[in-house]
Amino acid sequence: MKRHSMKACNQFVADFEKVIKKPLKHFSKTYYTGVDLGTACVVLAVLDEDYKPVAGAYRYADVVRDGMVVDYIGAVELVRELKEELEQELNTELIYAAASLPPGTDELDGGAIKNVVQSAGFELTNLLDEPTAANRLLQVTDGAVVDIGGGTTGISIVENSQVIKVADEATGGTHLSLVISGAYKLTFEAAEKYKQNKQNHDELLHVLKPVIEKISSIVIQQTKGYNVDGIYLVGGTACLKNIETIIEKTTGIPTYKPTNPMFVTPLGIALSCTDQVLT
Structure with a gap:
């Protein structure tokens, strides 16, 4: 991947x-x-x-676990709620949406995610796996896009701009929080908040090293x-600060991440959205 493409991703x-x-x-036809x-x-x-960003919203929630919808009504x-909030801010109706799911879970949960998006009032136009969606923004031509989510780590291997393999395994942020919970005698919820505070990242890196090595x-x-x-993380x-350093050292492969990796996948999903409804 050329250096400028990560720069473009960071700017986006x-x-x-x-x-x-x-x-x-501002006025937009769609x-x-x-x-x-x-x-x-x-x-x-x-x-x-x-395909330029105009609005966004996010909320921490516990409606999905390991890529599976566990609280359908809540989701x-x-x-x-987020759709209506954004519609008010933009003074328009949001009709078309795309969504994603962890690689390999399509048969298990693709229907649930599709139904959540449609039941929330959207017309679904695309459903793709998370690391492939992320690459719509990253534009990696050769390498591995690794999406470390809450419950799973998804991997897309890209050669000559084509995805040639996708995989997903159960280790992610939830496992990091469980380790923090045990090490610091905190509830899971408190451990999640502790992990999200960037001021704690330097000390946490040592505690979390074994889990990061498992992801590696x-x-x-x-x-x-x-x-x-x-x-590409x-x-x-x-x-998590310096997670890429441990992954690079363990795998022996140069490892890169955008300035804010959290928003790469949702933006990649949005870039894959069209006005042609999925049948």
Whole structure:
């Protein structure tokens, strides 16, 4: 991946962070929404007809676990609330949305995620796996896109701009929080908050090293036999300071991450949204 493409990704995320705080109200013939139903956080990203960020909202929630919708009613209500909030801010109706799910869970849960998005009032136009969605923004031509979510780590291996393998394994942010909970004698919820505070990241890196090495071993296993010369980290868990250093050291593969990896996947989902409804 050329250096400028990460720069473009970082700029796009920075533009999105601005419109979360102050939405851009201008006429657009249509709007494209990315719905990211994460284990720890639900994110909606809205782009205009030129696929530029105009609004966004997110909320920490416990409606999905390990990529599976566990609170269907809660998920629908939350997505609907965020949709209505954004519609008020933009003074328009949001019709089209795309969504994503962890690789390999389509048969198990694709229907549930599709139903959540549709029940919240959207027309669903695309449903794709998370790391592939992230690469719509990253634009990696060769390498492995690794989406470290709350419950799982998803991997897309890309060669000549084509996804040639996707995989997903159960280790992610939830496992980091469980370790913090045990080490610091905190409830799971308190451990989650402790982890999200960037001021704690330096000390946490030592405590969490074994779990990060487990994530690294998943990457090693899934990329075996493929020519992977770069790892590109996305997902909320990748926000942990210097996680890329441990992954690079353990895998022996140069590892990169955007300035804010949390919003790469929802923005990639939004970029894959169209005005053609899925049948």
